[in-house]
Amino acid sequence: MRTLVRELPSQIGETVTVSGWLHKKRLLGGLNFITLRDRSGVVQSLVEAKDELEKLRGMQIGTVLSLTGTLVADERAPGGAELHDVKIEVISPVTNEPPIEIDKPLGHKSENLDTLLDHRVIGLRNLQEQAIFKVQDTITQTLRRYFSEHDFTEIHTPKLLAEATEGGAEVFTMDYFGKTATLAQSPQFYKQMMVGVFERVFEIAPVYRAEPSATTRHMTEYTSIDGEMGFITLNDLKLFLSGLLNAAVDDVWEAHETELKRWNATKPMLTEEIPTLSMEEIHEMYSKATGEKTVGEKDLRPDEERWICEYAKKSLKSEAVFVSEWPASEMKFYHKVNDENSEIADRVDLLFRGVEITTGSMREHNYEKVVEQLKRLAGGREDDPGFQPFLSAMKYGMPAHGGFGMGLERVTQKIIGLNNVKEATLFPRDINRLAP
């Protein structure tokens, strides 16, 4: 009968069997320790008998073992207990030395990220690496729970499309039985159409961008968290996003003390309602503080994004901030212009720890207006077959609606405080990397 490592604290003094991977060994002659890893943690074991020690000869890290021994309380041991008098059963011997060290922190220096990714399959067995994806698992569960609690229906929309969603060069195309298909860059149109069906929908699924640059921020495939809601205002959307980010951060910090310590992660400071500053306000504050003149610019500079996040942390007690009042001239065709001021779009960007993690916006739901915007802003046509399904949703009755999309990997990165979004991706893809 196998006991999980996390169940051990309740079994001090008993004889137990644990199974897992040889994670570390220190065979010092006098005192011989090995550490075993299972899905729930690691336990240290003292190997005393000569014939048991003999079984470990030539066995490399990764060897799959069962250990049967007496559990002894020991404050110095990780988990507060240690196995003594063990009998070892080698289940799957490993006789080759692993290509990458897994029994110590990897440290993630940017100069060795490529090596780490080349050996990802083995490198992920490191506890520090695993921590990232345990946190990511919790983030995903929390977001889904939050969506469900707020009456969203989960949807699965196609990634194989006849035409590119938002145009542009960054789209993968492929042969589809003699026709051309593209890979979805986002579920934008589908989630809007589905507001006409379920009012509130979400999807967490891969999207694809033929992103030709290798940066710390971009990948060709990532997991997009998309939400869309009907019968709301921009303020409702801000409240929803505030609640969503707070829930994710709270749950991660409640569930993953051990994992977060491995990265010296600090809990993001957040207010219940994330504060909002208009783009012009930010430009003015930044220009005044730094002497760099950005007033009148139609976007935030990367430096400005970092600066305003630092400012919000210090002065507003929030490491997240909404940027409002984006110029209408820069908007996407499906965005909505503000009813009172046609110069601005009903859009907010959510900045978190120095970068934008999502754009939320109201969508133009009036058929005539969205057709006009499609023509003027995207060079599209009302009778374009690629826009027909989307336009028909508007034609046959849509309420005011809005939504957002954000990358799961970027949120994970920022919550933990990692340098590169690829560190928060199991098997990242970019222009140079299609394996493992």
Added chain:
Amino acid sequence: MRTLVRELPSQIGETVTVSGWLHKKRLLGGLNFITLRDRSGVVQSLVEAKDELEKLRGMQIGTVLSLTGTLVADERAPGGAELHDVKIEVISPVTNEPPIEIDKPLGHKSENLDTLLDHRVIGLRNLQEQAIFKVQDTITQTLRRYFSEHDFTEIHTPKLLAEATEGGAEVFTMDYFGKTATLAQSPQFYKQMMVGVFERVFEIAPVYRAEPSATTRHMTEYTSIDGEMGFITLNDLKLFLSGLLNAAVDDVWEAHETELKRWNATKPMLTEEIPTLSMEEIHEMYSKATGEKTVGEKDLRPDEERWICEYAKKSLKSEAVFVSEWPASEMKFYHKVNDENSEIADRVDLLFRGVEITTGSMREHNYEKVVEQLKRLAGGREDDPGFQPFLSAMKYGMPAHGGFGMGLERVTQKIIGLNNVKEATLFPRDINRLAP
């Protein structure tokens, strides 16, 4: 202040405002009724005042409305209550007649499925259509909860691959910055690799098959539910799948009485442990019962699958049955041969209501053996770059492990009792269909 339709039963006698879509109208002159749909249901409303009635002139189904009126108990009305003395606010007028009827059951005859799918965006607003995807939402939530309760970690693996996962012709290929990429047919290798990291992993994500035939069972894109577990036996896998299917069925029937009635769905009869019959047993029983000789055949015929499911329903009180003892000669290279009988593979197929919904199998985790099987059964090579990551997982320590993959759409189809898997897919894709 908006009230949701599902909240109405507690507000009889009060003045309430509901918002949603005009779902049905019966303007009979004397008695004028309209039905409004929001995300939580439909409510009937009596329109009495002439000037209110006037607002509905020319308004088609789909028009977005707010109705303010007095809620009156009425047993004949759906939901047991009706709005009287309503004031109407037209939020988004619809002046064109919708291309498809949405205010009555669509009926889903196979001869009109293509029409339904052509007008999917509007057709999904039908309550019977919506029912399918509310059920699917619950299935997905239940499966994820079941995985999490059993200590699985959710993973997100890449769908852009350098090489085809399982070879064969049914793979989409595309240009990837001058190289060739393929779309994942399954996360098979990745989930096995991840057993070395988290022991138990699952993923619910799209997969792609360049399936050249248009059938009721095949699509080019579907949502695959994949699970993989280490330190288990084939029997553990059967127990897990039994629990998973029971949980999904129970939760769907608990949550969706109304939705299931729309399809006259009957709750599948299931035993706590799904019964197992060997392929040879089934061949013998079928041959004896029908006179068709299948004994010795290496697969089940479709008729045989239906027959054994009928048999299991009648004689074993289960509409699901495991088929065991598959011939080793037919297995995939990563499957495991039975330790005691090298003629059979450690594999079970789960049949449910006449069709296979998943194949579960143990995997060969011994490096030398899996390399031998790769060469013999798949014509692969140990130094093939496409197999390197997978093989390295085995080389550096893997326990006995097994898993399964099943299509969310097929499970949804079978639970409700639909004829075609595309009915259980929001926007299905096949050789002939890439839109909407």
